Amino acid sequence: MKHCLSKIATAILIVCAANSYNAKADDDPADPRGGLPGACCDPATMGCSIRSESSCLNVGGVFAGEGTTCDACVETTMTYEIYGIEDGFELLAPPEYCYGYSGGLSVAGSQARNRVNQIRGIADTWIKFDPVPAVAAFDANYGAGNWIITNVELKLFEFPTPFNSIFGIGSGHFDIKWFSNDNWSQGVGTPNSPSPATGNQIGFTYGRSLLTSGLVETLGNFQNALTATYQSFNLALTTGFTTDLKTEGPVSLYFVATDTGTGFTFYASSHTNAPIMIITADAAPADVCRGDINADGLIRGDDIPLYVTDFLQSSSIPPSAFDLIDMNDSGLLDMADVALLRGGPARFPRLQRRRTLHLSITAFSLFTFSCSPFDIPLDFPRAIPLFP
Helix, strand or coil: CHHHHHHCCHHHHHHHHHHHHHCCCCCCCCCCCCCCCEEEEECCCCEEEEECHHHHHHCCCEEEEECCCHHHHCCCCEEEEEEEEEEEEEECCCCCEECCCCCEEEEECCCCECCCCCECCCEEEEEEECCHHHHHHHHHHHCCCCEEEEEEEEEEEECCCCCCCCCCEECCEEEEEEECCCCCECCCCCCCCCEECCCCECCHHHHHHHHHCCCEEEEEEEECCCCCCEEEEECCCCHHHHHHHCCCCCEEEEEEECCCCCEEEEECCCCCCCCEEEEEEEECCCCCCCCCCCCCCEECHHHHHHHHHHHHCHHHCCHHHHHHHCCCCCCCCCHHHHHHHHCCHHHCCCCCCHHHHHHHHHHHHCCCEECCCCCCCCCHHHCCCCCC
């Protein structure tokens, strides 16, 4: 191998390294204690490689167990519950009253009927949540801003047999939407004593006008079960919604029936069985620019000798360094990684084409690629052949 490395140009080093590596039974020397390779996790960077237990411990990793995959290195998630701070519903008829003190919320279609079989008509609901406690908790656990939202579950406790005739009853579908305009308040009305909606208080007309004065994102279409229990709805992680949840301002949701017979009544934020939003977060993945071995933010010819060195010594490098040479993020090193680094297996030159390879590596060194995650995907060599 020394003769090969000393005689052949840098690009050929990759070929030699890959051929030598490919002949090994696994990615590092056999564990003298016996046992199968498994996931080696780096708690600091969330990196992972597949190696023996002894090799993993030697590089400061955490061995997840024999035969495990990199899925075992997934960071433990954290959940936090937040509650509504304002809510209310409004009726199409009459459209200028609010019911912010009703204790219940209603989503109803045009043909929804009440407990005495009268058509009650359209009702929309609005809930405003406060994400500040969740943001503070996630910042404390993961570091300020170093987390992502992986799931949002909304739990609503249905009251399937409301006594007041203002509420429609019926199982049907409805949309939950996020909207960016938080300039609204619930007002003070009740079902028996509705209050005129003034200023920014939610009435039907003012409420629907909010949807045309900012961003709106649909978080899903759901159906109520007509059962007296909490029902769970997993909300879509749209860009505006998740960004709003990570800020210190309120988050507003809007509920509207999509079936004419929908009559979904559930308890308001003032009730013991209030709406609950459960946010699940995880540590933000570390930015990995595979192929940028010297970590200068650029991918160019001076990374290749370092790539070869780490490739040949893969059993003794930490998982964070392993990530940089594991071009296809498979947790294993093989010819597929080399092919990605140099443009694809169909273009892999033979060893005897030394002159061509030397010219190719010279040409490669003339190009510099930014390591920005916004303009180059992690496996960019698949799309940009670096070696003609």
